[in-house]
Amino acid sequence: MNPCFFYLLPSLLLIGFAFQSFGEAYETKPLACVLVEEIGGGGSSIPRTIRQTPVELHLIDPLNLIPEAPITSSPETLHLHVTDPSGKLLSPRLSSCEVTYLLPQEVPLAWVRSLTEEKRSPRALGHPWYSLSVKDDASGNTVSAVLGPQGEEDDKLTVFLAVYSTSATLYARLGDPLYVPCGFWRGQQFRSAIEWRHRALGDGKVLYAYDGRLDRIEEIFPGYEMNFSTLQSQGNASLLVDKVAVSDHGTFLCTIYLPYIRAQRDMQLEVTALPTVTFLPNPLFARPNEEITLSCEASHFHPLEISVELLRRLPGDSQFSVLPGVSLSTHTLNKDGTFSLTASLSIIASPEHHGARYFCRVRHISVPEGVTRSNTLHVAGVAGLSLEDGMYLFAVALALYGSLTFLHRKFKLVIGIHESKKDE
Known part of the structure; x- marks a missing residue:
């Protein structure tokens, strides 16, 4: 066999595959x-x-x-x-x-x-x-x-x-x-x-x-x-x-x-445009049997279509329940062409709902997985102080202590300056 055949074989195969692919492109139905x-429409009366x-x-x-x-x-x-x-x-x-x-x-x-x-x-x-x-x-x-x-x-x-x-x-x-x-x-x-x-x-x-x-x-x-x-x-x-x-x-x-x-x-x-979701009040504190209003605002989203739900999960329960009676505001048009919407619901802070978790769930085309915000209800005087209650009160006490310390130092400084002027 001519040795040149072995050198030409790859080229021949390549040409064959090219013609096969070319043929397949044109063999389609x-x-x-x-x-x-x-x-139609030759005259005004002919549609x-x-x-x-x-x-x-x-x-x-x-x-x-x-x-x-x-x-x-x-x-x-x-x-x-x-x-x-x-x-x-x-x-x-x-x-x-x-x-x-x-x-x-x-x-x-x-x-x-x-x-x-x-x-x-x-x-x-x-x-x-x-x-x-x-x-x-x-x-x-x-x-x-x-x-x-x-x-x-x-x-x-x-x-x-x-x-x-x-x-x-x-x-x-x-x-x-x-x-x-x-x-x-x-x-x-x-x-x-x-x-x-x-x-x-x-x-x-x-x-x-x-x-x-x-x-x-x-x-x-x-x-x-x-x-x-x-x-x-x-x-x-x-x-x-x-x-x-x-x-x-x-x-x-x-x-x-x-x-x-x-x-x-x-x-x-x-x-x-992704909605910015704000769920208020935060923190969620109330007196026993006090009526409070949950407010969930979805702002600066686009396009217009959006879904806002309020849900609740009771202590010790793994299931969520959708809360009925949610009131939706009209869409607000912002200067940049986006929209804002607020969902609100009034609830009674009954003692048995202490520790219940409230959720705001927003669904929009810009966020396929949705956006969720949540707050925990704390009813005063129920089941003593929880860890979250203690942390919150500690933060308040720390802020109050810092404020009083600052005012005390300012007061001492002013008194000292005043006494120095009297001595002169």
Whole structure:
């Protein structure tokens, strides 16, 4: 056997594994999608309706090494054969696929206008174009792509632009910095523009706008930046938020513009702020059968939804009981956009409840394990002094002794000065 064969064997195996992996990527079954169209509405009296057409997306092997699977779906299904040079549609776990028709057109924005200033659109714009949105349910990755014609056949398409993010929902603590991910693939098209918007409760604003052709920042909102070191080399258009505020709660939209086409990813941001919990009175002392009010305040939390409970554990008992009749105040809106709430309950300090432990338990999305504060009820004259009673009285006596000593020294000093003046 030729000795050169042994030197070539590792390379041959590597090539074989590469072709096997390549083939597996294209042997997956077609991606099931839905084409969403708005139809009707030709007159004011005719309502618009939504029509959904089943679509099967067939990924084309660009090297023609893998034969296409036979079509077995119903005749009503629209079949689109797509070449994906971006590689973003090759995951076998993609789902939640939606397709819409796209009309390529100019965009009258200052940071996009330079992309089409020649006013000469390519011939391919006369063929059908589509917007595609897919999600990887396992990882949460989402992809938006623009599909355009490849040749003269309307069902043969290729990816012209892909915009992707690692998650559709982000969580951030109030006051922390934030990285909002957004990547893009644009092939050989170097004319591009980037726009970041924020939308919440019907209001929207531009956070960042960059004209890539002119290399010029057109809009920038204080506290938001982009990392230009990885923008061109890696297609990284992620947004950097200096310090998260409650006003950032809502939807971030990353839009990438190419001449006449665009793709967008939206990410929902949930801003959370941990509640500060205060349970009063502390310490919990009362006379026999005295009525006292327990007050538990949860302050500076976000978002609004919160649960506050008061519980009790009697001496010698290992079980907790939820106390009924708790009164909740209305939510107070703080200057920083967070909320505060107080739960209160009046109890009778009966002697048999001496040593009972009272708890305030707060549940909020910012603290999955919850926050608990507790106080022990001490009823005067019951069962003598406990260790906690003794420690408390000792601390009071020590503070009183220190105060009296300080006043005594001050008094002696004043008397001494007064007598010295009389002697003079």
